[in-house]
Amino acid sequence: MKVLKFGGSSLASPERIKLVSKTIQKHLEEDAVVSVFSAFGGVTNDLLEMAELAAKEDIRYKEILAANEKRHLDAARELVPVANQSSILSKIKNEFNRLETLYEGVYLLNELSDKTRHVISGFGEILSSQIIAEYFKGLGIKSQFADTRDLIVAKNASEKVQVNYDLTNANIEIFFGSHQSGLYVVPGFVSKNEQGFPSTLGRGGSDFTAAIIAGALHTEKVLIYTDVNGMYTANPNLVPHAYSLKEISYEEAMELSHFGAKVLYPPTIQPLLDKKIEIHIKNTFEPEQAGTVISRSSKKNFRWVTGITHIDSIKLVNIEGSGMVGVPGFSKRLFETLYLEGVNVVLITQASSEHSICIAVKADEAEKAKAAVDEAFQNEIAFKKIKPAEIEGNVAIIALVGDRMKSHHGLSGKMFSALGNNNINIRAIAQGSSERNISAVIAKKDVTKALNTLHEQFFEVPSKEINLFVTGVGNVGGKLIAQLKKQEDYLLEKLRLKIRVLALSNSRQMLFNEDGIDLDNWQEELKNGEPANKQEFLDRVREFNLRNSIFVDNTASADISQYYKHYLADSVSVVTCNKIACADAYENYEQLQNLAREYGASFLYETNVGAGLPIIDTLQNLIASGDRIQKIQAVLSGSLNYVFNTYDTSEPFYKVVEQAKEQGYTEPDPKIDLSGVDVARKILILARESGLKLELDDIERDDFLSQESLHSTSNEEFFELLKKDEPAFQKIYENAKSKGSELKYVAQLENGKAKVGLQEVGPQHPFANLSGSDNIVLFFTDRYPEQPLIVKGAGAGADVTASGIFADIIRIGKK
Template sequence: MYILKFGGSSLATPERVKLVAKTIQEHLKKDAVISVFSAFGGVTNDLLLMAELAAREDLSYKEILEKNEKRHLEAVRELIPVTAQSGILSQVKNQFNRLETLYEGVYLLNELSDKTRHVVSGFGEILSSLIIAEYFKSLGLDSLFTDTRELIVCKNNNEKVLVNYQATNRNITEFFSENKADFYIVPGFVAKNDHGVPSTLGRGGSDFTAAIIAGALDLDKVLIYTDVNGMFTANPNLVPQAYSLKNISYEEAMELSHFGAKVLYPPTLQPLLDKNIEIHIRNTFEPDHPGTVISKSSKKNFRWVTGITHIDAIKLLNIEGSGMVGIPGFSKRFFEILFQEHINVVLITQASSEHSICIAVKADEAEKAKEALDEAFEAEIAFKKIKPVEIEENVSIVALVGDRMKSHHGLSGKMFSALGNNNINIRAIAQGSSERNISAVIAKKDVTKALNTLHEQFFEVPSKELNLFITGVGNVGSKLLDQLKKQENYLLEKLRLKVRVLAVSNSRKMYFDEDGIDLENWEKALIEGETADKKEFFKRVKEFNLRNSIFVDNTASSEISNWYKEYLANSISVVTCNKIACADAYENYANLQNLAREYGASFLYETNVGAGLPIIDTLQNLIASGDQIRKIQAVLSGSLNFVFNNYDASSPFYKVVETAMKEGYTEPDPKIDLSGVDVARKILILARESGLELELEDIERDNFLSEESLNSETNEKFFELLEKGESEFKKMYEDAASSDSELKYVAQLENGKAKVGLQKVGEQHPFANLSGSDNIVLFFTDRYPEQPLIVKGAGAGADVTASGIFADIIRIGKK
């Protein structure tokens, strides 16, 4: 004999009821079937809501009652032929008449008792089972309707259900031995108490109904049909990568269901454990999927951790004080008070110093618990031996569950390290002696990030998801997006990095997509986006609250660089080619470094100096390995190098600058490059990375442009002044050429001082013969005193800058 249970989601519409019928008919081909039915989806919630409204003298309950009656009558008309409808329509109307009478009583008395609440909440299962029984009769299948209220005897005590198994098992065995049929229809959830008064088995009690019957009849298994493919490694609504588990143990199922897995009602396991009756969780809408088998052993699982789950509706209660230390019986009094108030403790943690006790309780019981505890310890509080109980809200519990966890070392460390690396603060920790569960209390806002972080850590093929929020999609930004698209498969297959772009922005528009932006069509999406707003951009990134979030700045905007501290302080890494932040006041530069360390975020700016060249990385590695920087000489401006490599006095100087600007070698305002400010910022950054506390005004600058051109307000005026000064540029070139030298704009750091300026370089100098926009850096150190360590290569251009940003993103992925 099979016993099948169908939940409300499987019965939400007449079409779904028809699908359920097909599943039942397949089982009937093999053996007799007992089918346990929940109420139609959402009905039980409505029944309880109507009771609450009636108790508050809110007549809107009548509209909900009318809507539900109409829904059930329409189900009858759609499922059952017209010629067979009259009897069941009469039964349905009779049930709703009884409901109406009950609600009127609640309304008139302005009181809702637990007894009435249990009575009204059970009508949904009776109604659905009556209609479905008549539907099967119309299909030519004789079914025997079995009122579970005549079989199951229980007592409800403050939402805790106590089944009288002796009486219940006797009733069930007698009924099924005296009433032989191929198909039994059983309403779930409902029962009666010892006095014959209608009662229920608690929310989700239809699972429990099936388990009680299976246990009484010694069946082999219970098949629970729902709307998902079994129990998952995590909540699939919050963790898209979660997948269904093939096998888990009773204990694991109990832990997962207790901690919020909605697929199974926790008491369901009680009648099945001793008899080793399996539970099969199946999907009504994918009947061929194997689902999850819950049995005595989960040895078929190859992972140490079976699942990750969480509880939302909790609050923390904390009591502390010196008056608790060394006082025998304090904990006994504490928990005895909660017991007397019928308050269930979800999690307990106590400091070894005995100075504090922290517990988690259901959110709606927290105030009640505080009042009871404060009253009980009134004397101790008055004498300041302990503090009044404090309630902490907006918290949740996340938990790792698995039978095999106790056989594996380091799981707690991996769990807490993964959470810590994503700035998820742990408020309390609990681990049972069975080591089957490790629980941590965290902020509710971090639940989704925590679940995804832990799932990535324990269940997914070793890979890491990086979530990018990119501002600046001009020359550099667009090249970066092209590179990310091109390398998407390589990153996933070779580096195990899944890189998603969730936002793009320019100075006019910004566009967000929490599922990831299609990099083939990002330009179109951005055009259709909303008005750009730096504050709103940050707010949205913060609200997404995703693990491994990275803010990428491809601009030269000081306004945007001012937001770095906000991102870092929220554990959002920053990758930038924008030099302004690192060349700002030293105090601000140091603050950004400190924020990155304090909040576990990365602050990477390799492209600030030398575009894609590993200049800063090389310098940091030298210092980290204990080397001492003695001198740095460098050509650090790809734009200036391009200009002086291409200027030979045969074509005007301003024309060469125009070409450099058009080809993306200069900033949008070329004065930034030609004034030497850009180079000064770069040598300042290298000085600070070397350990010097210099400011930008400490950098000596030797300008080769006139003050008038440097102070010009527009690019048009600037180029006009360059054209007028052509004779000066020609003279500089000819002076250098006459001594077989080249003009290079050189930056130098030595003895704690830095300077930048135009210099003549001979043919034998390492700076000679630099082609195009190449950069070169000479590091003179204790290890490289005579022959410097040289880094040389392309130091400007959108492609190489984008590749440098790309490399910084990969560095974060490899952390």
């Protein structure tokens, strides 16, 4: 004999019931079947909602009651042949008449007792099973209806269920021994108490019903049909990469179900454990799928961690005070008090100092727990030996579960490290002596991020998902997006990195998509985005609250750079080619570095100096390895190098600058480059990376532009002034040429001082023959005193700058 149970989602419509009947008929080909049915999907919730409304004298319950009556009558009319309908329609109307009477009583008394709540909530299963029994009769399949109110005897206290197995097993054995049938139709969830009054087995009790019957009849297995392919590594609604488990142990299943996995009602395992009856979790809509087998062991699960789960409807109750230290029996009094109040403790943690105890309870029991504790310890509170109990809400419990965890070292460290790296604070920790469960209390807002972080750590390694929030999609940003798209497959295959762009913004529009933006069509999608707003952009990143998040700034905006500190403080890494933040006041630069360290985020800005060249990285490695900088000499402006390499007086100076701007070598405002401000910022950044506390005003600048052009207020005015100053530029060029020298805009750092300016360099100088927009940096250090360490290459342009940003993103991904 087989025991099959079908949940409410499997019975949500007549079409689904017909699908269920096909599954049952297939099993009937092999053996007799006991089929246990939940209420139609959503009905039990409606029944309880109506009871609450009636207790509040809210007549809206009548509308819901009428809708439910119609739903059941319509289902019966569709499933049962017309000739057989009168009997079942009469039963349905009788049941709803009884319900109406119960609700009227609740309405008139303005009171809803636990006893009445249990009676009302069981009507859904009675109705669904009676309709389905008639449906089978219409199919020509003989079935026996078994009313579990006559079989299962349970003692209920609110939602806490205790089954009298002696009476229950005897009832089941007698019934099935005296009624011979190929198919038994059984309502789940409902029972009776020891006084013979109708009761229930608690929410989810249809699973429990099937297990009780299977245990009493000593069947080989129980099949639980639901709407998913078994028990998952994590909640698939919150963790997209979660997958179903082929096999888990009874103990693992109990841990997962107790800690929030809703596929299985926790007490279900109890009557099956000692008898070694397997539980098969199957998908009604994909019955050919293997699903999950719950049995004595989980040998087929090769991972140390079997699953990750959570409970979010909890609150913490904290008891603290010096009066607890060294006092025997304090914990006994505490937990005895909670027991007498009927408060279930979900998690316990106590400091070794005995100065505090933290317990987690169901959210709706927290106030009751506090009141009971404060009353029990009123003397200690009055004498200030302990503080009144404090309630902390907006928290959740996450848990790692697995039989093999106890034989593997370092799992706790990996768990807490992964959470900490994503700015997920842990409020309390608990681990059982069996080491099958490691639980942590975190903020409720962090649950989705925590589950995905831990799933990535324990189930998806070595792959890693990186979430990008990009502002600035012009030359550099556009090239970056193109590179990300082109390298998508390579990154996943070779580096195990899945990079998703979740947000894009320019100065006008911004676009968000938590599932990832289509990089083939991002321009059109961005055009239809919402108005750009820097604060709103930050708020949305916080709202997404995703692991491995990176804010990418491809702009030259001072306003945007002011937001870096907020991203870093939320453990969102920052990658930028925007030099303003690192060249800002030293205290602001230092604050960003400190925030990155404090919150475990990365702050990378390699492209601030030399675009895609590894200049900052090389300098940082020299310093980290104990070397000391003596002098830095550099050509750091690709735009200025391009301008002076190109300018030969055959075309006016302003034309060459225009060409540089058109090719993306200069900032949007070319004056920033030609004034030397950009180079000054770059040498300042290198000075700070070398350990010096310099400000931008400390950088000496030797200007080659006229003061009038330096104080121009627009690009148009600036270019007009460059035209006017053409004779001066020709003179500078001819002077250098007459000496056989080239013009280079050079930055130098030596003896704690820095300066920038236009210089003439001879043909033997390392800066000579520096072509196009190339940059070059000479590092003179204790290890390289005479022959400097040289970094040289393309130092400007959208492509190389984008590739430098890309490299920083990869560097974070590989951490």
